Amino acid sequence: MVRQPPTAELVDRALERHPRAVARLISLVEADSPHLRAVARALAPHTGRARVIGLTGPPGVGKSTTTSALVSAYRARGQRVGVLAVDPSSPFSGGALLGDRVRMGEHAADPDVFIRSMATRGHLGGLAVATPQALRVLDAAGFDVVLVETVGVGQSEVDVVALADCAVVLLAPGMGDGVQAAKAGILEIADVFAVNKADRDGAEATVRELKHAISLGRREIRGPSWRTPVVKTIAARAEGITDLVDAIEAHQAWAGERGEFTARRLARARAEIESIAVRELRARLGELRGDLLDRFAAEVRSGTLDPYRAADDLIAVIAANDTNATIAGIHDK
Amino acid sequence: MVRQPPTAELVDRALERHPRAVARLISLVEADSPHLRAVARALAPHTGRARVIGLTGPPGVGKSTTTSALVSAYRARGQRVGVLAVDPSSPFSGGALLGDRVRMGEHAADPDVFIRSMATRGHLGGLAVATPQALRVLDAAGFDVVLVETVGVGQSEVDVVALADCAVVLLAPGMGDGVQAAKAGILEIADVFAVNKADRDGAEATVRELKHAISLGRREIRGPSWRTPVVKTIAARAEGITDLVDAIEAHQAWAGERGEFTARRLARARAEIESIAVRELRARLGELRGDLLDRFAAEVRSGTLDPYRAADDLIAVIAANDTNATIAGIHDK
Structure with missing residues (x-):
C-alpha cells in the first residue's frame, strides 16, 4: 500500500494546484470517502470562482472531441481548464470507456489542464452527489473554467449539465431516429446549441429544425429573453470553436446582467445540499x-x-x- | 371539464379491465396525484401476478419494433399483454417522441393489449416512483405479461429494467462508438441479450463480442449459474422472436427453480418502497x-x-x- 497523506495536507496541496493532490481528492469523492465532510469544509472558502460549462448530447455526437477543442480555445485565452467527463458507470466494462488516455493526448503536457473521467458506480444518486463535489475540488484548485461533459440521455446525467453556468447541447446531423429519442429531455436545458460534424449531409436541416423548435418553445426555455444560439462546428478540425466560445461568452454576459448567473448558482447550491441530504436519508433507510x-x-x-x-x-x-x-x-x- | 369518476370507482373499473379506467389510473401516476395512496391501497391485494419483462438498449436499436413483435408473440400464446414505454421526458418536445399512434397501429383493435408511453417529467426520482406504480395498475388489471421498455442510457432508466423479472438488453450491429458508450451500464443487467437487425453487416461480430464479454464477466452477472443467452432477431420481419421468447421463458424457468424469481420481486418491492420514501423525504426538504x-x-x-x-x-x-x-x-x- 502507498501511504496516503492526511486529508488536511491533501487539501493544502490541492489549493497549491498540485495535480496529484487534485486527483486524489476526486478519488475520495468517487469513493464517497468518510473524509469528504472534512474536505468539503476545508474547500468551501476557496470555491465559487470557477465558471462551469456543461456539455451534453447523444452518444456519438462528438462530445469528447468538442471538449478537447474547447480546452484548447480557453487555454489560448490564458485560462486554466479542468474537465470532468462523467460516464455512466459499468462494473462490467471496468469503468469509463472513453478513457483518459485518448483525451489526455493533446493536453497531457499542459500543467494548466486537468482532465478526469469520473466513474460514478451504481445507483443511489451517485452522480448527483459526486459531480458537484468534484467540481468544488477543481474550483478550489484554481481552475478558471471547468467543463463538465455527460452523455445526454438519462435524468441524472442531464440534470448535472442543466445546473452549469452555461449548458451546451451538442447534436449532429443524420443520426436518425435514435437521436430523435435521445434528444428528448436535453433540448430544453440548452443555453447554447452546437451542431457538430457540420460537414455532413443534413447539417443545415438540423440547424433549421433546432431554430424552429427554439422559436416554438421559447417560453419554455431558460430565460425569457435569451434566444438560444445554434452554432455549427466541426470539432475534429477545430472549426466553429471560436463561434462556440463566443456564444458561451455571450450567454455568460447576458446571464450576468440579468441576475441569471446568481440564480443558477443558488439553484446549484440548493440541488447540491438536497442531493447530499437525500443520500444521507437513503443511507439511514438502508440501515x-x-x-x-x-x-x-x-x-x-x-x-x-x-x-x-x-x-x-x-x-x-x-x-x-x-x-x-x-x-x-x-x-x- | 370532463367529470372524473371517483377513485374507488376508477379502481373497480380497472379491476374489471376497462381500458379507459386503466389509462386514467396511469395518468394519476404520471401526475403524482394525491389520490395515489388510496389507489395503491385498493390495488395491493390484486397485484403480484403479472410477469414483468424489461427491455432496454441504446437509441436506434429497434426497441419499439421488438416490443411490438413480443406483444404479437405473447398474444399468440393467449396472454394479455401490457406495455409501458418509458421515454425521458421533455416539456420542450411535448412528451414521448415515439408516440402511441405508431405503436398502437398493429395492436389497436386488440382489447387484450394495452400500450402506454409514459412521460415522467422532471427530476426528483419521477421515473423510479412512477414506473412501478404504473406496473401495479396493469398487474391488477389482469395483464399476464407487462413489457417495460426504456432507453438504455442513464441510471434511472437502466435501474427500472434491472428490476424486471427478466431483463432483455437489445443491441444492434454496426452502430459504432456511440453504441460503445451507450452500452456502459446496461451489459451487466442483461438476463437475455438480443442482437437486433441481425441481417446487417457485423451481426456475427457483435454476437461474438457479447459472448466473449459474457464469458469474461460471468461472475459479475446476475446469477451464478445462468449463462446469458444471445439471440439474433430481425424484429421488423418478426424473425428470431420465437427464439427470444424461448430464451425469456428459459430464464423464467431457471429463475423460478433457483429462488431468483422471488429474490428479484423482493428487491423490486424494496426499491419501490425506498423510492417512495426518498421522494416523500425530498418533498419535506422541498417544503x-x-x-x-x-x-x-x-x-x-x-x-x-x-x-x-x-x-x-x-x-x-x-x-x-x-x-x-x-x-x-x-x-x-
Whole structure:
C-alpha cells in the first residue's frame, strides 16, 4: 500500500494546484470517502470562482472531441481548464470507456489542464452527489473554467449539465431516429446549441429544425429573453470553436446582467445540499434494510401492504431517530 | 371539464379491465396525484401476478419494433399483454417522441393489449416512483405479461429494467462508438441479450463480442449459474422472436427453480418502497425551500458553509418533525 497523506495536507496541496493532490481528492469523492465532510469544509472558502460549462448530447455526437477543442480555445485565452467527463458507470466494462488516455493526448503536457473521467458506480444518486463535489475540488484548485461533459440521455446525467453556468447541447446531423429519442429531455436545458460534424449531409436541416423548435418553445426555455444560439462546428478540425466560445461568452454576459448567473448558482447550491441530504436519508433507510425494509418488502410483494403505507412507516422510524426503540414499537403493534 | 369518476370507482373499473379506467389510473401516476395512496391501497391485494419483462438498449436499436413483435408473440400464446414505454421526458418536445399512434397501429383493435408511453417529467426520482406504480395498475388489471421498455442510457432508466423479472438488453450491429458508450451500464443487467437487425453487416461480430464479454464477466452477472443467452432477431420481419421468447421463458424457468424469481420481486418491492420514501423525504426538504434551504444555499454559494454541514442541518430539521419550532431554533443559534 502507498501511504496516503492526511486529508488536511491533501487539501493544502490541492489549493497549491498540485495535480496529484487534485486527483486524489476526486478519488475520495468517487469513493464517497468518510473524509469528504472534512474536505468539503476545508474547500468551501476557496470555491465559487470557477465558471462551469456543461456539455451534453447523444452518444456519438462528438462530445469528447468538442471538449478537447474547447480546452484548447480557453487555454489560448490564458485560462486554466479542468474537465470532468462523467460516464455512466459499468462494473462490467471496468469503468469509463472513453478513457483518459485518448483525451489526455493533446493536453497531457499542459500543467494548466486537468482532465478526469469520473466513474460514478451504481445507483443511489451517485452522480448527483459526486459531480458537484468534484467540481468544488477543481474550483478550489484554481481552475478558471471547468467543463463538465455527460452523455445526454438519462435524468441524472442531464440534470448535472442543466445546473452549469452555461449548458451546451451538442447534436449532429443524420443520426436518425435514435437521436430523435435521445434528444428528448436535453433540448430544453440548452443555453447554447452546437451542431457538430457540420460537414455532413443534413447539417443545415438540423440547424433549421433546432431554430424552429427554439422559436416554438421559447417560453419554455431558460430565460425569457435569451434566444438560444445554434452554432455549427466541426470539432475534429477545430472549426466553429471560436463561434462556440463566443456564444458561451455571450450567454455568460447576458446571464450576468440579468441576475441569471446568481440564480443558477443558488439553484446549484440548493440541488447540491438536497442531493447530499437525500443520500444521507437513503443511507439511514438502508440501515433498516436487514430488518424492517425486508419485512415491508415481503408484505408489499404478497399484496398485504401497499408501498406508500410502507414508505410512511419507514419515514416514521427515521424521523423518530431512535431506530431500535421504534422498530420494537412497530413490531408490537 | 370532463367529470372524473371517483377513485374507488376508477379502481373497480380497472379491476374489471376497462381500458379507459386503466389509462386514467396511469395518468394519476404520471401526475403524482394525491389520490395515489388510496389507489395503491385498493390495488395491493390484486397485484403480484403479472410477469414483468424489461427491455432496454441504446437509441436506434429497434426497441419499439421488438416490443411490438413480443406483444404479437405473447398474444399468440393467449396472454394479455401490457406495455409501458418509458421515454425521458421533455416539456420542450411535448412528451414521448415515439408516440402511441405508431405503436398502437398493429395492436389497436386488440382489447387484450394495452400500450402506454409514459412521460415522467422532471427530476426528483419521477421515473423510479412512477414506473412501478404504473406496473401495479396493469398487474391488477389482469395483464399476464407487462413489457417495460426504456432507453438504455442513464441510471434511472437502466435501474427500472434491472428490476424486471427478466431483463432483455437489445443491441444492434454496426452502430459504432456511440453504441460503445451507450452500452456502459446496461451489459451487466442483461438476463437475455438480443442482437437486433441481425441481417446487417457485423451481426456475427457483435454476437461474438457479447459472448466473449459474457464469458469474461460471468461472475459479475446476475446469477451464478445462468449463462446469458444471445439471440439474433430481425424484429421488423418478426424473425428470431420465437427464439427470444424461448430464451425469456428459459430464464423464467431457471429463475423460478433457483429462488431468483422471488429474490428479484423482493428487491423490486424494496426499491419501490425506498423510492417512495426518498421522494416523500425530498418533498419535506422541498417544503423548507422558501426559507431554510434558500438560506443555506446562499451560504454554500458564498463559501461560508459547506454543503455536507448544510445537509446535516436540514435533516435535523426534518427528523425533528416540527419544522417551525426547529427553524426558529436554528435561526436563534
